[in-house]
Amino acid sequence: xxxxxxxxxxxxxxxxxxxxSQSEYGFAEKVVEGMFIVVNSITIKIHSKAFHASFELWxxxxxxxxxxxxxxxxxxxxxTDPQRGEVLTFKELTWQTLRIEADATDSGDQDPVTTPLRxxxxxxxxxxxxxxxxxxCNVMASxxxxxxxxxxxxxxxxxxxxxxxxxxSLSEAMEKSAQQRKSLAPESVQIxxxxxxxQQSWSQPFGVSPNASSIGQYFDKHDMKESSYHLxxxxxxxxxCDDSHTRESGALKHGMLGGAxxxxxxxxxxxxxxFHRAGDACKHWVRYSEAMETRxxxxxxxxxxxxxxxxx
Numbered sequence: 001x002x003x004x005x006x007x008x009x010x011x012x013x014x015x016x017x018x019x020x021s022q023s024e025y026g027f028a029e030k031v032v033e034g035m036f037i038v039v040n041s042i043t044i045k046i047h048s049k050a051f052h053a054s055f056e057l058w059x060x061x062x063x064x065x066x067x068x069x070x071x072x073x074x075x076x077x078x079x080t081d082p083q084r085g086e087v088l089t090f091k092e093l094t095w096q097t098l099r100i101e102a103d104a105t106d107s108g109d110q111d112p113v114t115t116p117l118r119x120x121x122x123x124x125x126x127x128x129x130x131x132x133x134x135x136x137c138n139v140m141a142s143x144x145x146x147x148x149x150x151x152x153x154x155x156x157x158x159x160x161x162x163x164x165x166x167x168x169s170l171s172e173a174m175e176k177s178a179q180q181r182k183s184l185a186p187e188s189v190q191i192x193x194x195x196x197x198x199q200q201s202w203s204q205p206f207g208v209s210p211n212a213s214s215i216g217q218y219f220d221k222h223d224m225k226e227s228s229y230h231l232x233x234x235x236x237x238x239x240x241c242d243d244s245h246t247r248e249s250g251a252l253k254h255g256m257l258g259g260a261x262x263x264x265x266x267x268x269x270x271x272x273x274x275f276h277r278a279g280d281a282c283k284h285w286v287r288y289s290e291a292m293e294t295r296x297x298x299x300x301x302x303x304x305x306x307x308x309x310x311x312x
Contacts, residue, residue, distance in 0.1 A: 003048040007177045025134040037062040050169035059096035067222040081219040091128040141224040156243040225284040236265040279303040
C-alpha cells in the first residue's frame with residue numbers, strides 16, 4: 001500500500017452486487033457475508049514520503065456474529081428492517097499475533113541515524129458493525145472497535161521522536177481524507193427510508209406484519225446513529241528509556257546514566273466520532289455520561305451564538 005497525495009474518490013456501489021447483476025442487498029451479499037475466513041499469515045507493507053511500515057498478522061480469522069458478538073445461526077447475524085429499507089450486519093476479526101514495524105525512508109529530511117519502531121501484540125480482535133441501504137447496498141454508517149488485552153511496549157526516546165515524525169507526515173493526508181468524508185456525509189442523520197423494493201415486497205406477508213414493531217425496536221437497539229471508531233486496551237505498560245549509547249558520552253563521564261520512565265494505563269479507551277455535529281445529542285455514544293449533558297448545553301450555546309453572528 002502507498003499513501004496518496006490526494007484522497008481517492010469513493011468506491012461507489014458494492015462490487016458483489018455488480019458481479020451478481022443486482023443493485024439491491026440480496027442473495028449474493030448474504031453468501032459472501034456468511035463466509036468463515038482463516039488465513040495463516042498476512043503481511044502488509046505501507047510506503048509514504050517519510051517512512052515505510054509493515055504489518056504482520058498470524059492466524060487471522062474473520063466470521064459473522066450476532067449483535068451480542070457471539071457466533072450463531074447466520075440468519076441471526078443480520079437485522080433487516082423493511083420499513084426503513086436498511087440492514088445491520090456484524091463481523092469479527094481475531095488474530096494470535098500482530099507485529100508492527102516502521103522505519104524512516106532514505107530522505108534528506110530525516111535524521112541520518114534512526115531507530116526502527118517495533119510493536120508486537122498478543123491476541124486481539126476487531127468488531128465491525130455496518131448499516132447499509134437494501135436498495136443499493138451503500139454503507140450509511142459503520143462502527144469499528146479495536147480491542148486489545150495486555151500490551152507491553154518498550155520505547156526509546158529516539159523511537160518516540162520518530163513516531164511523532166511519522167504521525168506528522170500522515171496528518172496532512174488524513175486531514176484531506178477527513179474533509180472528503182465530511183463533504184460526502186449526509187446532511188442529516190435522520191435519512192428518509194426508500195420505498196420498499198420488489199424483493200422486500202414478496203418477502204413480506206400480505207397486510208401489516210404483526211412483528212413490524214418488534215423488528216423496529218430490535219433494530220433501534222443495535223442501530224448506529226453515526227459512524228464511529230473505538231480503541232480499547234485492557235492494560236498498557238509503556239516503558240520509555242533513554243538510549244544514551246547513541247549519544248556523546250559527556251554525561252557518562254560524570255557518572256550519570258540514562259533514565260527510564262514506566263507508565264501503566266488500565267482500561268484505556270479512545271472514541272472518535274468524525275461526523276458528529278456541534279450541539280447534537282450524545283446519548284447514543286458508547287461511554288455516555290451525565291457530564292456530557294452539561295457539555296452539550298455549552299456546545300449548543302456556542303453554536304447558537306455563532307449562527308447569530310453569521311446571520312448579522
